[in-house]
Amino acid sequence: MRRRLTSVAALAALCVTLTAVAAQPAQAGRAPHPIVAARPPMGWSSWSSLRGNISEAAIEAQADVMHRQLQRYGYQYVNVDAGWSDHLDGYGRDAWDATKFPHGIAPVARYVHSLGLKFGIYLVPGIPKAAVDANLPIYGTPYHAADIADTTTLGNTLGDSWRIDYTKPGAAQYIQSYADLLASWGVDYIKMDFIGPGGGNNPADNTGDIQQWRAALDRTHRRIHLELSNSLSFDDASVWASYANGWRIEGDVECYSSCPGFLTNWKQRVVKRWTDAPKWVPFAGPGHWNDMDSVEIGNGDVDGLTPDERVSVMTLWSLQSSPLLLGTDLTKLDPYDLSLLTNREVIAVDQSGRPARPVSQATPQQVWFSDNGHGSYTVALFNLDATAATVTANWSDLGITAGRAASVRDLWSHTDLGAMRDGFGATLAPHAARLLRVQLSHR
Incomplete structure (x- = not known):
C-alpha cells in the first residue's frame, strides 16, 4: 500500500x-x-x-x-x-x-x-x-x-x-x-x-x-x-x-x-x-x-x-x-x-x-473578505487567539465609501442583523468565526 x-x-x-x-x-x-x-x-x-x-x-x-x-x-x-x-x-x-x-x-x-x-x-x-x-x-x-x-x-x-x-x-x-x-x-x-x-x-x-x-x-x-x-x-x-x-x-x-x-x-x-x-x-x-x-x-x-x-x-x-x-x-x-x-x-x-483575502494578518483577530460585485461582499471575522476577543470589520477596509450603510446577514445562523454604518464588530470565543454577507444599501 x-x-x-x-x-x-x-x-x-x-x-x-x-x-x-x-x-x-x-x-x-x-x-x-x-x-x-x-x-x-x-x-x-x-x-x-x-x-x-x-x-x-x-x-x-x-x-x-x-x-x-x-x-x-x-x-x-x-x-x-x-x-x-x-x-x-x-x-x-x-x-x-x-x-x-x-x-x-x-x-x-x-x-x-x-x-x-x-x-x-x-x-x-x-x-x-x-x-x-x-x-x-x-x-x-x-x-x-x-x-x-x-x-x-x-x-x-x-x-x-x-x-x-x-x-x-x-x-x-x-x-x-x-x-x-x-x-x-x-x-x-x-x-x-x-x-x-x-x-x-x-x-x-x-x-x-x-x-x-x-x-x-x-x-x-x-x-x-x-x-x-x-x-x-x-x-x-x-x-x-x-x-x-x-x-x-x-x-x-x-x-x-x-x-x-x-x-x-x-x-x-x-x-x-x-x-x-x-x-x-x-x-x-x-x-x-x-x-x-x-x-x-x-x-x-x-x-x-x-x-x-x-x-x-x-x-x-x-x-x-x-x-x-x-x-x-x-x-x-x-x-x-x-x-x-x-x-x-x-x-x-x-x-x-x-x-477571500485578509485585510491584515498582523494580529490573531482577522477580517477576510471578497467582493462579489453589485455592492455585495462576503466577510469573515476570525479570532485565532486562545482568549475571547472583539473583531471588527470596517467598511472602509473593504473599499466601501465612508458613511455608507450596509445590511448584514449572518450566514451561519441565517439571520439578518440589520443595516450597519461604517462597520460591524463582534466578540468571538477562542478560535471562533462569523461569516457574513454585506450588501450596500441604496442611498
Whole structure:
C-alpha cells in the first residue's frame, strides 16, 4: 500500500490539491480542453477516516450515506485513495487488491454511479520500478517498460517509480493505455499524488507526466477530473503558473512540502492554513481551485476540534472556494457537524469561486473578505487567539465609501442583523468565526 508523506494528527488527512478543473489558456495551436469542474468539487475521500482499510462494502457504505444525506447539497465525488492496489497488471498498471475488491473496481464505480454520484481513484506518476524490473510489455505496442524508463531519475517524490522518457516510442502509449483502462472502469476523478517539483522525500519534476496524462484523459472522451497532490510548492508562483498555463492542468495542486498540514496544536494549524492561503488566491479559478485539504468535520470531537474550531475551518475553506472533500467517516456523522456541512448559504460562498483575502494578518483577530460585485461582499471575522476577543470589520477596509450603510446577514445562523454604518464588530470565543454577507444599501 502506498502511503502519504504528510503529518497527520488532529486533522487526520491531507487532502488534495488545487482542485477544480477547468480550461486554462490554450498553448499555441492547441484547443483548450473542456471545463470539468467549473466550481470547486464536493465529495468524500477515503484516506483520512479509513486509510488503507478500504473495501467494496466500505466504499459503497460511504456512497449510500452521501446519497441519502449530502448529495442534495452538492456533494458528489466518492474517492478511493491509497490502498486499493496491491500489484500491477500484465502491462505495468495498478491493479486492484482482490481481497478488498473481489469483484474489481468497475462494479464499485457502477454502484456509485447508480446513486447519481461520481467515482474517484488514486495514482502516482512515473512507471513503477516493479514494471521495469519485470520489463512488462506496454499494451498495444511492441515496446516494454525498460524501453521508456529513465532509471537514472525517480518518477515521483515518493520514489517508487522511474521517470518516463517521453521522447521514447511507447511512452505516450503507456499513459494512454492507463487512461483508457481507468475510463473503462468508470473513473470520474483521479488524484495524482507525490507530484513535483516541490517537496516530498525525493526531487522529481512531473510536468511532462501531467501534460501527457491530461492529453490522454481528454482522448478518452470521458470527463475526468485530474487533481495533483502532495508535493507541489506554492512558494514560487512561477512554478504554479507553468503548471496552470504552460501545461493547462485540469486539477488540483497540493502543497504538502511547504504547508505540511494540520498539526495537533491549534496555533500551528492556524499558522499553516491561515497564513498560507492568501498567497494561493491568484491561482484559484475554474479548473484550478486551491485545495485547503480534506474537511475534517463530520465525526464530532474525533478530530480534536472544538465546535467553534469546526466553524472556523468550514468558514475558511468556504471563503477560499476550496474543494469540500470530506475526510470523515460518513457512516458516523455527528448531527451538529452535519448541520455545518449542509449549510446552504455557507456552501454557496464556497461555490461562488471568489477566494477571500485578509485585510491584515498582523494580529490573531482577522477580517477576510471578497467582493462579489453589485455592492455585495462576503466577510469573515476570525479570532485565532486562545482568549475571547472583539473583531471588527470596517467598511472602509473593504473599499466601501465612508458613511455608507450596509445590511448584514449572518450566514451561519441565517439571520439578518440589520443595516450597519461604517462597520460591524463582534466578540468571538477562542478560535471562533462569523461569516457574513454585506450588501450596500441604496442611498
